[in-house]
Amino acid sequence: xxxxxxxxxxxxxxxxxxxxxxxxxxxxxxxxxxxxxxxxxxxxxxxxxxxxxxxxxxxxxxxxxxxxxxxxxxxxxxxxxxxxxxxxxxxxxxxxxxxxxxxxxxxxxxxxxxxxxxxxxxxxxxxxxxxxxxxxxxxxxxxxxxxxxxxxxxxxxxxxxxxxxxxxxxxxxxxxxxxxxxxxxxxxxxxxxxxxxxxxxxxxxxxxxxxxxxxxxxxxxxxxxxxxxxxxxxxxxxxxxxxxxxxxxxxxxxxxxxxxxxxxxxxxxxxxxxxxxxxxxxxxxxxxxxxxxxxxxxxxxxxxxxxxxxxxxxxxxxxxxxxxxxxxxxxxxxxxxxxxxxxxxxxxxxxxxxxxxxxxxxxxxxxxxxxxxxxxxxxxxxxxxxxxx
Amino acid sequence: xxxxxxxxxxxxxxxxxxxxxxxxxxxxxxxxxxxxxxxxxxxxxxxxxxxxxxxxxxxxxxxxxxxxxxxxxxxxxxxxxxxxxxxxxxxxxxxxxxxxxxxxxxxxxxxxxxxxxxxxxxxxxxxxxxxxxxxxxxxxxxxxxxxxxxxxxxxxxxxxxxxxxxxxxxxxxxxxxxxxxxxxxxxxxxxxxxxxxxxxxxxxxxxxxxxxxxxxxxxxxxxxxxxxxxxxxxxxxxxxxxxxxxxxxxxxxxxxxxxxxxxxxxxxxxxxxxxxxxxxxxxxxxxxxxxxxxxxxxxxxxxxxxxxxxxxxxxxxxxxxxxxxxxxxxxxxxxxxxxxxxxxxxxxxxxxxxxxxxxxxxxxxxxxxxxxxxxxxxxxxxxxxxxxxxxxxxxxxxxxxxxxxxxxxxxxxxxxxxxxxxxxxxxxxxxxxxxxxxxxxxxxxxxxxxxxxxxxxxxxxxxxxxxxxxxxxxxxxxxxxxxxxxxxxxxxxxxxxxxxxx
Ligand SMILES: Cc1cc2nc3c(=O)[nH]c(=O)nc-3n(C[C@H](O)[C@H](O)[C@H](O)COP(=O)(O)OP(=O)(O)OC[C@H]3O[C@@H](n4cnc5c(N)ncnc54)[C@H](O)[C@@H]3O)c2cc1C
Ligand SMILES: Cc1cc2nc3c(=O)[nH]c(=O)nc-3n(C[C@H](O)[C@H](O)[C@H](O)COP(=O)(O)OP(=O)(O)OC[C@H]3O[C@@H](n4cnc5c(N)ncnc54)[C@H](O)[C@@H]3O)c2cc1C
Numbered sequence: 001x002x003x004x005x006x007x008x009x010x011x012x013x014x015x016x017x018x019x020x021x022x023x024x025x026x027x028x029x030x031x032x033x034x035x036x037x038x039x040x041x042x043x044x045x046x047x048x049x050x051x052x053x054x055x056x057x058x059x060x061x062x063x064x065x066x067x068x069x070x071x072x073x074x075x076x077x078x079x080x081x082x083x084x085x086x087x088x089x090x091x092x093x094x095x096x097x098x099x100x101x102x103x104x105x106x107x108x109x110x111x112x113x114x115x116x117x118x119x120x121x122x123x124x125x126x127x128x129x130x131x132x133x134x135x136x137x138x139x140x141x142x143x144x145x146x147x148x149x150x151x152x153x154x155x156x157x158x159x160x161x162x163x164x165x166x167x168x169x170x171x172x173x174x175x176x177x178x179x180x181x182x183x184x185x186x187x188x189x190x191x192x193x194x195x196x197x198x199x200x201x202x203x204x205x206x207x208x209x210x211x212x213x214x215x216x217x218x219x220x221x222x223x224x225x226x227x228x229x230x231x232x233x234x235x236x237x238x239x240x241x242x243x244x245x246x247x248x249x250x251x252x253x254x255x256x257x258x259x260x261x262x263x264x265x266x267x268x269x270x271x272x273x274x275x276x277x278x279x280x281x282x283x284x285x286x287x288x289x290x291x292x293x294x295x296x297x298x299x300x301x302x303x304x305x306x307x308x309x310x311x312x313x314x315x316x317x318x319x320x321x322x323x324x325x326x327x328x329x330x331x332x333x334x335x336x337x338x339x340x341x342x343x344x345x346x347x348x349x350x351x352x353x354x355x356x357x358x359x360x361x362x363x364x365x366x367x368x369x370x371x372x373x374x375x376x377x378x379x380x381x382x383x384x385x386x387x388x389x
Numbered sequence: 390x391x392x393x394x395x396x397x398x399x400x401x402x403x404x405x406x407x408x409x410x411x412x413x414x415x416x417x418x419x420x421x422x423x424x425x426x427x428x429x430x431x432x433x434x435x436x437x438x439x440x441x442x443x444x445x446x447x448x449x450x451x452x453x454x455x456x457x458x459x460x461x462x463x464x465x466x467x468x469x470x471x472x473x474x475x476x477x478x479x480x481x482x483x484x485x486x487x488x489x490x491x492x493x494x495x496x497x498x499x500x501x502x503x504x505x506x507x508x509x510x511x512x513x514x515x516x517x518x519x520x521x522x523x524x525x526x527x528x529x530x531x532x533x534x535x536x537x538x539x540x541x542x543x544x545x546x547x548x549x550x551x552x553x554x555x556x557x558x559x560x561x562x563x564x565x566x567x568x569x570x571x572x573x574x575x576x577x578x579x580x581x582x583x584x585x586x587x588x589x590x591x592x593x594x595x596x597x598x599x600x601x602x603x604x605x606x607x608x609x610x611x612x613x614x615x616x617x618x619x620x621x622x623x624x625x626x627x628x629x630x631x632x633x634x635x636x637x638x639x640x641x642x643x644x645x646x647x648x649x650x651x652x653x654x655x656x657x658x659x660x661x662x663x664x665x666x667x668x669x670x671x672x673x674x675x676x677x678x679x680x681x682x683x684x685x686x687x688x689x690x691x692x693x694x695x696x697x698x699x700x701x702x703x704x705x706x707x708x709x710x711x712x713x714x715x716x717x718x719x720x721x722x723x724x725x726x727x728x729x730x731x732x733x734x735x736x737x738x739x740x741x742x743x744x745x746x747x748x749x750x751x752x753x754x755x756x757x758x759x760x761x762x763x764x765x766x767x768x769x770x771x772x773x774x775x776x777x778x779x780x781x782x783x784x785x786x787x788x789x790x791x792x793x794x795x796x797x798x799x800x801x802x803x804x805x806x807x808x809x810x811x812x813x814x815x816x817x818x819x820x821x822x823x824x825x826x827x828x829x830x831x832x833x834x835x836x837x838x839x840x841x842x843x844x845x846x847x848x849x850x851x852x853x854x855x856x857x858x859x860x861x862x863x864x865x866x867x868x869x870x871x872x873x874x875x876x877x878x879x880x881x882x883x884x885x886x887x888x889x890x891x
Contacts, residue, residue: 003694260768274768284763288708295691296684302393316680371676376652376666 004067004298013071019048020079028081031204032349035196036163037087039121046118051092055100059112066305070298073243077250080346082353083204085247090159090205091115093243094236095122095168098182102224102232107184111166123160125210126170126233132157133366135170135180136230140212142171142183144219149173149183151191151215157360161208162194169212170229180229184221191215201352234381237362238310241318242300244361248321249293251350252328256286258346259332266337279335286328293321311381312374315367322357323364329354394457394690403461406440410465418471421596422741425588426553427477429511436508441482445490449502456697459483460690463635467642470650470738472745473596475639480549481505483635484628484753485514485558488574492616492624497576501556513550515559515577515602516625518543523758525560525625526569530604532561534611539563539575541583541607547752551600552588555579559604560625563618572621576613583607593744627775629754630706634696636753637689637709640717640746644682647742651675651724654737658729671727678720685716701775704766711759714749721746770822796824796852800837803859807835810889815882818844821852828889830882835889846882849875859890 005013023044031037045051053068055061062068076085096115099107099122114120131137140153151171155161167185185192191213196206224232260283263274273279297317304310333340333347340347358364373379395403413434421427435441443458445451452458462482466475486505489497504510521527530543541561551557557577564571577584584607586600616624652675655666665671692709695702721743725732732739750756765771803826813830818841827840850858854873857863865886868874 003691263768280764280768281757281760283768284760285711287763287767288712291705291708292684292688292712295688299393299687299691313683316683319677319680320684365673368673368676371679372672375676375679376656376672 004302005071009067009071012068013075016050016071016075017078020075024079024084028079028084028204031084032081033203035203036206037084037204039163042088042091042118042121044118045088046116051088051096051118052112052116053092055092055096055112055116059100059108060116061112066301070246070301073246074250074253077247078254080251080254080350080353081204082247082251082349082356083202086159086202087205089243090123091121091164094124094159094240095164095166097236097239098124098168098223098232099184101236102182106220107223111184120165121160121163122166122168123158123164124168125155125158125161127155127157129154129156129209133363135233136178138170138172138180139175140169140171141175142173142181142217144173145216147219148216149219149221151183151185151212151217154209154211156209157197158208158210159202159205161210162196162206167192167210168223170233173226177227179227180233181226182223182229182232183217184223185212185215185217186221189215189217200355201349202356234311238304238314240361241314241367242297242304242310244357245293245297245314245317245321246301248318248323248325248354248357249290249297251354252286252290252293252321252325255325255328255332255347255350256283256290259283259335262339262345263335273335282331282335286331289324290328293317293324297321309382312371315362315370318361319364319367319371322354325354325357394694395461399457399461402458403465405438406461406465409435409438409440410469414469414474418469418474418596421474422471423595425595426598427474427596429508432478432508432511434508435478436506441478441508442502442506443482445502445506449498450506451502456693459635460638460693463638464642467639468646470646470742471596472643472742472748473594475643476549476594476597477511479635479639480514481510481512484632485512485550487631488514488558488615488624488628489576491627492574492620493576494612496612497615501576504555510556511550511554513548513554513557513579513600515545515548515551515557517545517547519546519601522547523755526572526622528560528562528572530559530561531565532563532573532575532609534563537611538608539611539614541575541577541604541609543604545602545604546600547589548600548602549597549752551579551602552586552598554598557602558615560621563614567619569622570619572625573618574615574621574624575609576615577604577607577609581607581609593741593747595741626703626773627701630701630703631696632753633706633710633759634689634692636749637706637713638693640710640713640749641682641686641689643742643746644678644713644717644720645686647720647724647739648675648679648682650738651727654731655727665727674723674727678723681716682720685713689713701773703773704763707754707759707762710753711750711756711763714746715756717746717749796821796826796839799856799859800826800839804837806859807837807889810835811885813882813885813889815846815879816842816844817882818842818847819855820847820849821855822849824852826855844878846876846878848886849877858886861890 049062050072052061053064053072054066057063076088096112099111115122126135128138128140130139142149142151165187169183169185170180171183173181192215194208194210196208199207263279264272266273300310300313300317329351333351336345336347339345342348413431439452442451443454443462444456447453463479466478469475486502489501501510505512516525518528518530520529532539532541556579559575559577561573561575562571563573583605585603589599589601591599655671656664658665689709692702692705695705725739725743728737728739731737734740807828812833812835813828815830817828817830819826825839825841827838827842827844829836854863854868858865
């Protein structure tokens with residue numbers, strides 16, 4: 001029984017699950033070894049309609065309610081590859097989301113239909129080598145020169161940063177400017193180069209460092225208004241953080257599921273290890289925390305769908321669910337004993353992938369900053385552009 | 390802000406209750422804590438205002454409101470910074486008299502419910518004994534029937550309202566030879582002959598009276614039996630869900646109160662030349678707590694919704710109680726820290742909140758017992774069924790559907806239906822987990838039995854969904870797609886389900 005998912009959502013879930021089990025699960029280890037997912041996978045997802053679930057029909061989307069996207073994220077996480085989820089999700093969830101919200105008709109025509117089909121892939125580049133948390137301090141500049149911007153600077157830790165076709169980039173139109181603007185930069189422009197980074201987890205995604213060297217970008221590539229970028233970013237952080245919260249939750253649920261199975265099969269001292277009270281109580285505690293996070297996150301998706309202002313709550317949800325994922329990954333791995341450390345079992349990958357949760361999309365410390373500013377200093381992050389209202 | 394649980398009327402009710410509490414209760418709390426007693430007239434006033442018996446039937450003076458009024462009642466009384474005050478009335482409304490309401494005879498209801506709704510009567514629930522707390526099945530207090538009376542002997546301990554209350558819904562063994570099946574609930578008047586109480590001294594909850602009760606040949610009329618003999622354990626199982634849910638509401642609401650109180654203090658107190666709410670470590674501690682409180686609250690409210698919708702949510706209520714009371718301890722501890730030395734002084738309410746909170750993870754089932762219940766449900770697939778109302782025949786069999794049917798009760802119907810339908814040509818098994826239904830369609834007619842044998846096709850389904858299937862209320866194909874039923878083996882046989890029950 002669910003207050004949120006109806007019969008149609010459930011049908012979608014089971015068909016999506018079949019698809020993922022058949023076409024994705026067998027290849028996950030290959031993607032992890034390759035350090036990226038193949039283009040053809042985006043195409044398949046596009047063909048199936050999965051990249052345009054919530055997008056308007058006009059651009060080839062399915063215009064479905066938010067719960068389909070929730071199902072999509074949850075099921076994708078069951079593949080137990082943070083890199084896979086990130087690579088898939090960064091495209092519609094970050095890049096296309098910015099374009100849909102702030103893009104003009106021409107930009108939407110150019111990027112949405114092909115993006116939804118999985119033919120062209122985007123990424124979102126905010127973080128720089130000099131600073132990630134302090135977004136307003138970023139240094140990449142886009143100086144106007146006639147009908148072009150000349151872009152100089154670099155971005156790092158960018159998901160899909162190597163293989164994507166275009167980069168939705170946060171820039172400043174003057175070095176001394178405090179305000180941020182968003183610019184779409186095509187990969188094939190002269191002066192754009194990228195290096196793939198080697199990392200602890202999320203191995204199936206190509207996380208890149210991108211350099212811009214005198215890149216000429218037409219002014220028509222500006223996304224939304226000049227200097228309004230920070231507000232756009234803040235606004236989209238809500239859906240991004242809810243998404244990350246949901247991922248933290250979904251991985252935790254999956255970890256518990258596989259662990260319940262394992263402790264029911266493994267024996268020690270002549271009995272199933274699920275007979276040991278300490279393990280049982282640890283499982284009960286985790287299950288409770290998972291249920292709690294779930295009720296919280298679903299309640300926020302409901303409010304999000306209804307257009308509520310959720311900067312504080314989305315930060316709270318991401319904070320808690322990514323902490324939960326770290327804890328669950330650690331404790332579930334423990335219950336697998338030595339097998340927990342082996343790549344043949346699911347917990348090793350989940351353990352290293354989970355570690356990113358508290359860093360990406362705003363660190364836990366930054367989330368606490370936001371929450372305490374709202375709660376203690378009565379700061380209001382509401383902006384006139386809150387389109388959801 | 391959007392709210393999915395509370396309507397405009399709920400909010401008005403909250404306002405008026407809050408106004409009352411701030412006028413009549415808050416200013417007196419310190420005194421009551423010192424007196425270790427709450428005067429009766431405050432309950433009478435609350436009764437007069439219509440704040441008691443919110444969801445009780447109107448024939449006893451209740452308001453017949455939905456459960457979210459009870460949530461509001463619990464939330465607001467939990468913000469008075471005195472766990473002792475809160476628990477006194479929560480025990481009456483949600484943890485003791487509820488057994489009379491749900492399972493008691495008309496006579497018992499008429500005798501006791503009007504008083505607890507008007508605020509004139511205070512009730513208690515007597516479960517724990519000196520020798521048995523967590524292990525409820527092991528209680529020793531006996532009630533042996535002699536003619537028109539039970540003669541009660543034994544003792545109870547840690548009983549809230551046990552000193553100054555009027556009656557105790559007492560857990561007794563009417564048949565000591567039977568274990569849990571010999572447990573019954575009996576209403577015992579506090580001042581009946583042979584009942585005596587000793588007030589216990591305790592760490593917190595100072596304004597609440599906690600008693601050790603002794604029963605020495607107490608004669609209790611047979612009509613004081615709640616429901617049926619031997620059903621007490623099931624009634625308790627049901628009642629405890631409500632108790633735990635209310636405990637969860639009370640705990641997160643208390644957290645919100647301490648949180649607000651602490652933020653206020655942090656904005657006023659200075660150190661090193663600035664308000665202490667400028668220190669990042671303290672700010673982040675509060676941000677973390679606020680997040681946990683908010684998530685916990687949303688979860689408990691979700692459980693309240695399940696309860697309001699009539700769901701028997703054993704797992705969720707246990708989780709809610711576990712998480713909320715543990716969070717309350719953590720919140721009280723960390724908030725007290727932010728007060729520095731003043732946190733240790735009675736001048737500030739945070740000291741009281743700290744000690745009052747400590748009982749949360751003990752009373753109403755300890756955290757360990759909550760985890761036992763949860764572990765049994767998710768690891769061993771144990772499921773708990775709601776006790777039936779005594780008006781139906783009483784026995785609680787496993788494999789009962791929500792509408793009270795058991796497999797045996799519908800077996801005949803299915804046998805004749807199946808015999809009328811075209812033979813399946815194969816064998817088919819429905820697996821309800823603890824029971825199975827086997828249909829042998831290889832003969833001239835489909836033959837139905839309760840055998841647990843290998844079949845060509847096996848269908849995993851809950852008994853409830855199975856009943857819905859047989860009644861045509863659940864479409865078999867939809868049920869397969871939505872995962873309500875799982876099919877192993879020959880799908881072809883499953884395709885014929887419709888013809889079988891059509
Ligand atoms: C795998 C991966 C994928 C990513 N994908 C993307 C992407 O697609 N697009 C993108 O733009 N970015 C992406 N990021 C970047 C990510 O958002 C940043 O790493 C993150 O915001 C933190 O920034 P930083 O790494 O510069 O850390 P820093 O800002 O240098 O922080 C270092 C430490 O200091 C703490 N700290 C900073 N400020 C404060 C403060 N005020 N108070 C207390 N503590 C503080 C931080 O919490 C952290 O613990 C990705 C990162 C990773 C690892
Ligand atoms: C202030 C107060 C008010 C109360 N009010 C009432 C009331 O109104 N009515 C009423 O009936 N009772 C009341 N109680 C009693 C309360 O419900 C019990 O204290 C509680 O159920 C625990 O029982 P116990 O004290 O006998 O502890 P025990 O059962 O002796 O437990 C001791 C410790 O062992 C642990 N433990 C026990 N079994 C297991 C196990 N299987 N696995 C792991 N650990 C285990 C417990 O968690 C606990 O930590 C009240 C208690 C207090 C303190």
